[in-house]
Amino acid sequence: MADNKVNPNNESIDLQEFMAKYDRESDYRRLKGVMARVIAAIAITFSIFQLYTALLGILDAHIQRAIHLSFALALVYLLYPTRKKWPRDKLHWFDCLLAITAAATPIYIVYFYKELVLRAGTVTTADMVVGILGVFLVMEAARRVVGWPIVIVASLFLAYAFAGPIIPGILAHQGVDTPHLVGHLFFTTEGIFGIPLGVSSTFIFLFILFGAYLEKTGLGKFFIDLANAVAGWASGGPAKVAVLSSGLMGTVSGSSVANVAGTGSFTIPMMKSLGYKPEFAGAVEATASTGGQLMPPIMGAAAFLMAEFVGIPYIAIVKAAIIPALLYFTGIWIGVHLEAKKNGLKGIPREQLPKIGRIIMERGHLAIPLIVIVYLLVTGYTPMRAALWAILLAILASMLRKSTRISAYDVVKGLENGARSALGVIIACATAGIIIGVVTKTGLGLKLASALIDLAHGQLLPTLFFTMISSILLGMGVPTTANYVITSTIAAPAIIQLGVPILAAHLFAFYFGIVADVTPPVALAAFAGSGIARGNPMKTGVNAFKLAIAAFLVPYIFVYSPGLLMIDTTVPMILLITATALVGMVGIGSAVSGYLITTTKWYDRIMLFAGGLMLIKPGSVTDLIGLGLLVGAYLLQVMRKRHNKKFSVPNNLTQ
Template sequence: MTNDAAERPSGFMRAVPRVMTILIAIATAAFFIYTAWYGSYPALVQRSILLGAAMCLVFLGRLQSIPADGVKNRALSLALYLAALCSVVTLGFIVVNFQAIAESSGFFGQTEVVLATIMIVTLLFATWLSFGPALPIIAICFLLYALFGREMPDILSHRGLKWSSLAAGNFLTTKGVLGVPLGVVADVVLYFLLFSSFLAATGASDTFVRLSQLMVGRMRGGPAKIAVVGSGLLGSISGSAVANVAASGTFTIPMMKRVGYSPKFAGAVEAVASSGSQLMPPVMGAAVFIMADMLQVGYGTIILAALFPAMIYYLNLFLIVDLEAGKRGLRGLDSFEKAKARELLKDSGYLLAPLAVLFGMVMMQYSPRYAALLSLALLLALNMLQSRHRLSFRAMVNALVDGMTSVAPVAVAVAVAGIVVGVVETTGLGLNLTTIMTQVAENSLLLLLILTMVSSIVLGMGLPTVACYIILALIIAPVMVRLGVPPLAAHMFVFYFGTLSAITPPVALASFTAAGIAGAAPLGTSFTSLQIALPAFLMPYIFVYQPGLLFQGDVLALIVPLFNAAIAVVGLSAATVGYFRGPVGLFRRALFLFGALMAFAPDHLTDLLGALLIALSIGIGEFKRRRSALSSATTL
């Protein structure tokens, strides 16, 4: 009896964070859905409610993973509860006192400064729990820069800010933590993540995998092609590389290993396929919504710009796995599921209708928030008509909670990025950095692009894509625009390389996750991912020099770089694998490689020479194959 009684409180205490998470998630989702239809509150109120709820969800989520016993665990639990309380008190203060804050004309008292300090510390703690120390450290460095600007070198110096004005400005205005990036999450991203969560709950991931089985399962190397196609379809709604690996990799990686792919290669294929999730429309993750807001363009413009580079990305991966299968003599699935397309569509094809509606409404310039909510309503209505797959009340609650808990880390990340935005704007750092970058690049666009690529990849190793994008779009994209790069191409360039950091050593989260599933060495899987995704690292240079690939300009401006990129991908894939309708020797491999690089170059003459080199390599191979076949026939 004594032991049972002792265990009950700990079990009860472990259940408390889960119950609180459910209540906060449901209440927050209900509030934002209501305000989406009936009108939003002022920006400070909307964003404060979202950030307060997001921080609470982060702390409560961590509480659910802490064992109940041990002094250290109890101390950490107490700290997390206290942090959650601080989140409610500080951001609740804005909601309750919004009118007084709006009428204060920027003059804040000691109470506001103290609450601002508590909120900033609590926010940095939440971000550290979600993403590790990198982003909080960057934010602290920017805060120190704002405070001690007089001590900086001349080109970076400024008059310096007092902590009271810096803290209150970040806390009580829309030029800091509660700035535009968080506003984009509150106005758009939240609804897309809710839609994605419900789509996953209805079985979208299984449907996409089964659909990819029907399409490519019987081809040579079928499981790897299922990973490419399935991850591309799943990624088009998830917008998260690591989540995509976890969702589809547990199914595709063992299949690839069974038919003969090495664990390292299987993990790399899944990591690269899943990393394309943030590049594949229509969802693409939170960063693109912020991009649309920064560029003041419709979300449909971003979707069109991303579409063809994403298609080339997956074409490259498809060719890589096909050539590797040919090189190893691998076949498709022997026990292939013989489901007819009609049966598949009858069973769960209704999941494609909301996606089609979402894509269509966005392309017709409807509000992204309205498109996501209407698509979600259609999904739930269609689901209620499906007796086999109808979501129970508990499943719907879980989907709602999962959606809001996926919003939480995005919200805290962009809120901390808002600190950086606020410091850059108030200190004039953006103009200073633009001058420095221009001087370093010496007006050489190529050098600036290389520096930007390295910066994006390095920052992306420690930051979520959305935070990495915001920082670099604020600091480096203006320099690229000054040197003649179209704004959309400049922002896409930064975004692309921030995304590819998920597969770039030494910190490659998507590759590491896939390696864990595959039972392969993490670094080996990362380097293999880097090798097979090489064309993706060259793609951004194409659309900077030939922005027609981003659907900027007339049809000819799109077709020429698209054709060149496709030719280059064929050559680079053959050079990487060392196989094209047969083994490729060193000489032909060099022809494929140099031909691909020349085809990637933004010049019509080099494009033509590259295509000729690739054609020459293919022709030599075909000549050798026919001569070998003729020789064999003569011998017989």
């Protein structure tokens, strides 16, 4: 990953085996021979189809999405075995049969498209058979490549659609019969082939393909070496490297667990070598990697979905998400710095670190596509067109130096890897479409919103709290794209009804859905970090939860003060809100870690936590009270430190 002299890793780890354990998408067959070439050909053809339609114009929405899903289902059933015990170096005949059947169900829509349009709303026996098979095979594909959580959620929603008449209270509805439900979920663009799959079949796939080429060029190594040069020398340097490199990787990464594996295999052993406990080292990487899903411009591909759901330009989503994401990473940085000071952890000697000038000279050109894609988006290019240019630039930029140059084989391999990397997102989007279909057919979203507001007696703060809990529960074990779709559909409507701006409401639900990755008991990113660190998983989860305290506070800030999202505000107001939030996070970080300039007492912690909360809540009165509490706690710390220094016994007198 990086130069040996800055990588003190003496603990070997099989990344393939590790990823297969913690990330369902990585537990695929590794075939050889004819079948490997057949699967590669399907994946490459899939990428070429996506590039072709992006260049020359996408097809009719339903047809584009059906072909997109057909490719994905075929690859999932060929790559992911039915049973965990089945060997990964052989293809089972049963999975071949399922791959053909699964691919054929969306193609049925393409073949009979005109007939289906002419008899819209009428479901024939053949439609029923194909539709039921299609829904079942999408959910089975989700089980294989995404995992059980999303399948269980989708199953509960399907059960709700049928059980409406027997459900008591506000959630009751008249029920949906099988033909109408199958027709709605499979033969309209309101269910499986709805907005999530539509965005996947256009923007998301191209950005994942872009990420595949960036990985080929060695951008990940560039980010880690750059982070080392910038922060490796500071107190607790390796932990700060983890925060910085994971934030940079988050700009293109789509998975918390994959980010943990990518940067954590280097940063976690380095943290341990300098004195960090395994549980804290794993937690730092997990928290930072999870934050990558909140970092523009990609946000784990959720930014594109959010633009469609909220109905505002994609670039507006990116602008709104910048300050909250930076506050999140700043919160982790503060926690890491205080932990390092508390335990006297030093950085890496500067002579052992790579030189920043040399890194930029040798590999700085690899960042050109990222800079250009942001420029294109800001200047009005569509995300699809910007992604196409970025893919081309990623290939061309690698040619500027021999050490980073990718071959013609790598270009073709990038097409295959891009299609494979997109499978989890595509299937998650299709399964999320089932959930959306049930919600739109039954009106469940409004019913749940009303129930949450009633539970909170119409008050905003308790409604936010209940929405937070709902989003964390709904986000456990669910990938980023599906996470956003589920939380925005189920949890966000409640706070929208109370007058919160729609973008702030969607980001609020999304943030808490994402931090489920570091919230015990189902903290996948934290457990992955503990796997690399060889620490206790639950302790790692608790440490990650504490480090991610900013993620639990920032959403409340932008709900109460939407100016943080650059909504109807001025530059001075943004600066004021950001500054008070940062000072507040220092107070809360100190309270959680038990250290500011010296070890805190219990009353220091209360003052720091209360002061931090006051500063985070916008308002001149609360800001003054909060600042007073923090200053008071700081002065107490100063006096205690002087007292301890005055009465400490010199080392030479104790010998």
